[in-house]
Amino acid sequence: MRTLLWGIGAVAAVTVREAMRQRLWILFLVAGVVVMVAGFRLGAVDPSARLKLAVVTITAAIGFVVVLLSILTGSGMLRRDLDGRYAFLLFAKPLPRLGYLLGRLTGVLGVLLVGIISLSALGSAMVAWRFEQTPRMLDVAVPFDWQELSSLGEAVPVTEGRKRVALSGAPGNGVRWSLSGLPTSNLPDGGLDVLLRVQVRGADAGVNIEDCLATVTAAPGAGARIGERRVLPLDVASPYGRGADDSQAGDGQVMLRHRDTTRTDYNQDWMRLKLPAELIASDGSTTIELTRLENRATVTVSKADSLVVAQPGGSLFANLVRGGLVLLASAAMLCAFTLLLGVVSKLGVVLLGGLTLFFAGNVVWTIADTLEYEKVSVPVRRLLEAAIAILPDFDRFTVAARLAASQAVPWSAVAGAWAYYGIFTAFFMALAGLALRRKEL
């Protein structure tokens, strides 16, 4: 085991050294220049949109470098070692062949990590310099349960599978959400942020109404044990929620405004209220209620994201790095796949195979969409189902859109990505190890 670990370390170190001496850092430099130029040249309707574009550009630059190098670097070195007969000398030493492959993989990931950190630092600095601020990243908790409230105060559980609730008719009806696992100490000043985004339409067809008075209250605890309910105050910096002329909507009231689901920026598109510490039970649970106060509007509440509770999610740099680590998980899988191909085939096939897997993995969602089309024949359906089952989904962890929407990338997302892509990586590495072990030099 000791020899194995030392061997992996030695091959990983020589991989990093080779990558740097073969001037792979030039690719990082080019990506950095793209980030800088984009930060200053990208046009958009307002500063907020420009900021989003800048963040997307940084993430795209990181993603591009990570994918490209993960496909090219490890497999290129492996083919060079096999074709140039460097492998004679390497495998005459007490270096297990799987250890060699793991060393190459580790080294490539090390190089990519350096690139991710460098580009994240450069991108964050560019954003801070160009926009004189960095986006406020938010880490959100979503409700574990929701109920519909009638005008008489009766609570009815929303059936599983129902994605939205439309509140209309007599006022006084609403929605109740239950949350758990919220932090109870070291909260920011004023408490946690409650973010609310609903769709508002006129109750009568043809009437153009896009706002509706409502109250939002909360009580500590969830389920049967709920404490005293209190109105949640509107955050002074909330993008909306006040009445005409930006005045207070009414005592304990907020003005809901229509926001459709295409708008995804937590800082711009969600009303922000404050959830003080005393409204969170000691077990981290709380119950929040939205009550509609006007019958002239229909308020539609979405299960997925109408209400979230947010807390500061770290700096842009930290989130870019965590986002990069999510991308790195998929890069590890791509690298393992190309190493497998590199053991059994030539470099051209390796590159083609790596790119094919990448592109195929990026269109899994379109395959799923195709399956929903009724006229798909049974054999094609089976084929597509098999493709969905075996193809890694590169769209599973959306980093760029998330970061652009000021949503933090938590460590749990990083762990989830590594768990998901790690299975594929381990599978490809095991196959590559077996193939290399059987290979005669």
Place this chain on the structure above:
Amino acid sequence: MPDPVLQTKGLTKTYTDFWGRPRVTALKPLTLDVMPGEVFGLLGPNGSGKTTTIKLLLGLLRPTGGDAFVFGRDPGDREAKGRIGYLPEETYLYKFLDAEETLAFFGRLFAMPAALIKSRSDELIQLVGLSHARKRRLGEYSKGMARRLGLAQALINDPSLVILDEPTSGLDPLGSAEVKELIVRLKRAGKTVLLCSHLLADVEDVCDRIAILHQGTLREMGRVDDLLRADDRSMVELNAPSAEVLAAVRAAAGDSLLGVAPPRERLEAHFRRIIAEASAKPPEPKA
């Protein structure tokens, strides 16, 4: 009697095509033992199966038939490999590393501690005469310099068995002589050396025993002295004999005399002497 360091029993290798059909038999049943402390020469022309034999002994190829043992273990055994130093026929070293980094890399493959790698590297770089180029990348090395470093990497782990495949390939006569001296020193240190070469003079100078392969078949094996001794001839060496003495020798030998001539210095010895003399005194200015 000690156990052999290397042992093959009917070792055979047939290369096959993609479909597993036999293409060429590179090694026909080979049985030999190499004992501890021995310098064993594996001779043969190109394509005779020397390198195939070495690859089989290093576990780089799988035998088609027969068995091979290194220190009594299978050739692929990691513990056995940890006691082997190997110099391949060509120098396959990374060109982006310098001499120190190369030796450190190979030292780490043997799980050697950093301090030991450092001291061994210093010692070996000096031994192979690369002290002046230790920080230069291998891409800038001449073929001979790379060969010397290849030899150093083969010794980084202080191996008990050193396998040298054409060690003097690419070296100038001085370098070749140094390698031969090194092999003799390794033997004195109790190491076992398997020397694979088609330069017969090199082998004759340093090997205890040799095996001659031809087209994958073992043609001859034995002690160098035994194989080369001509029992039906004798050699008489005289120091500055006069014409009379030579005439007397001729007369005494009669019809059995094959020839009388002054002995010739070997070209390698002559070359080394000239270079040594030239190095000892500064060049005289030409008129």
